[in-house]
Amino acid sequence: MTPSRDFAAELDDMKTQLADLALQVRQLTGAADTGAIRAASARQDLPAAAYTPAETDKSSSSSGELYYSGHYNQDNARFRWEPKSRSVNQILSTDxxxxxxxxxxxxxxxxxxxxxxxxxxxxxxxxxxxxxxxxxxxxxxxxxxxxxxxxxxxxxxxxxxxxxxxxxxxxxxxxxxxxxxLLDASDYMDMTEVRGNSSAYLGSTEGKHDPHALLGAVLENSLLEHNAGYCTEVNIYIHDDSRVTVADNGRGIPARAFPGADTDRSWLQTVMTDLHNRTATGASYTVPGGEKGISIAVVNALSLHLQVETRWDGSIIRQDYSHGIPRSALTPVGTTGETGTSVTFEPDPELFSSAFDRETVEKMIAERSAMYPQLTLRVHV
CATH class of the missing domain: 1.10.10.10 (Winged helix-like DNA-binding domain superfamily/Winged helix DNA-binding domain)
Incomplete structure (x- = not known):
């Protein structure tokens, strides 16, 4: 028996496609403004080029338009809305x-x-x-x-x-x-609160904080991978410009969507920005006098710059942050047969006293080596 066709759904899909086509035509002819194109491309139906700012008519008093439509099913009933638009000026002038x-x-x-x-x-x-x-x-x-x-x-x-x-x-x-x-905005607000209450994580101090506490927190994630049976080697690179890199050969942080999340945000970004999801963020490192543990998301919040690179599922994927806020999308930068995670970060100089000290780092690594004899740890300067 041939299944019946849902002509209403097909009509809705056709109308949506026509509306998107109209937006693209208006963009090409110069009639569409950047705001309208961005609103439409937010659904990821339009090509990436649609995000490119176009020349606007400076004589026009309009700031753009938002377009919306859709359908909704409930209790065997179907609601449909014809494509609508509302000017940005009208939206911004709302009481x-x-x-x-x-x-x-x-x-x-x-x-x-x-x-x-x-x-x-x-x-x-x-x-x-x-x-x-x-x-x-x-x-x-x-x-x-x-x-x-x-x-x-x-x-x-x-x-x-x-x-x-x-x-x-x-x-x-x-x-x-x-x-x-806008869900990620709540995480970024949390990041700002971490910066304003850094002593709760790093211990009270009259001066600036010790940056090695952040290194210990990032290293703790590699140790967690080792304890799970996946990481056998960790390399720490001390750079000349106040940065440090921790690279392991664990499983790599997945770049796919985080399971059960309300958005399509990746597991990687969830790990780097979610201060409260203990399942996602993994290890937590505590310093003497600190009321709260330091997760890798806390390290991200307290870093002027941070770059995470995951070798996962055959790809090398990178993302950049500043003060815990993503400054780039997840960017594929190569292919590999290896797995692991590399985190390079620069502690915020407004909060931390100095660059990383080789002797202090080597002492930290010697202590970890004694605790984890099956794990290879190296320091590179």
Missing amino acids: GEKAAKVVGALGHKQRLDIIRTILQEPMSGAELVERLNMGTTGQLYHHLKALLGADLLQQDDRGGRYSIPRHRTLPLLLLLAAASD
Whole structure:
């Protein structure tokens, strides 16, 4: 039996392709501005060249337009939105006080959980309490009342299931999509907090901190790989410009998407920027007087520059950071049959007292060699 075709879905896909084609034509003819092209290419449907800034009409008062459309399936019903656009000028002129109220109303985790859950499936109050593990209905109905009053929820009838009004569904999905694209901002805020509270990680000091504590933290990740049975050799290179490199022959940090993540952010970037995910960041190194352990993400936050290179799955992939914030995408730089990770970093001179000292590093390595006799550790100057 031949399966039936979903003509509505095919029509949606065709409309999306036509909208994207129209954007490309407008770009080629000079009618499309950079903002519109960036908005469309954010979906990764357009080629990389679409990111290239184009000449704009300086006589135009418009700052650009955002284009959006989509479809959404729920309860055997299909919602479709025709392609729409809104000028950037209009978006930026939105009443700030009212916008803050909207964002504030949705800025509560439990309210977002309610919205995300009901977007997947309309539910009754009792079902929401059970699904979200709220414990009591009183806590739930406090948030439901606010969402109902804001016209972000509707109820079938008294005691019935809650659902999202049709005209609110697309804006909420777009808001969640934008939040998903900004998830890494929370990690970068954490990075800034680490820099402002460095003594909690490095111990209290009247002057600047000892940079060798960061070296110990990076080395700890290689030792963790050795303990897992994958790393047999670690090389430490002390450079003349206040940098140091730790290179091991472990498995290499995977460059694929981190499993279970809300975004397509790579495992590598998660390791380098997530201060709280102990599974992702692996080892943690503690110095005397430090209240918190130093993970490799902390090292990244406290480094003026950091470059990580992973040899994984036949490729050599590199990424650069400054103060914990990526300054480049994951960049393939070669192929290899080897595996391992190399981290080169320069501690921030505003926080650290001096360059790396050869004798101090060699003493550190001698201590580790005694603790791990099956691991080869070398220092290169």
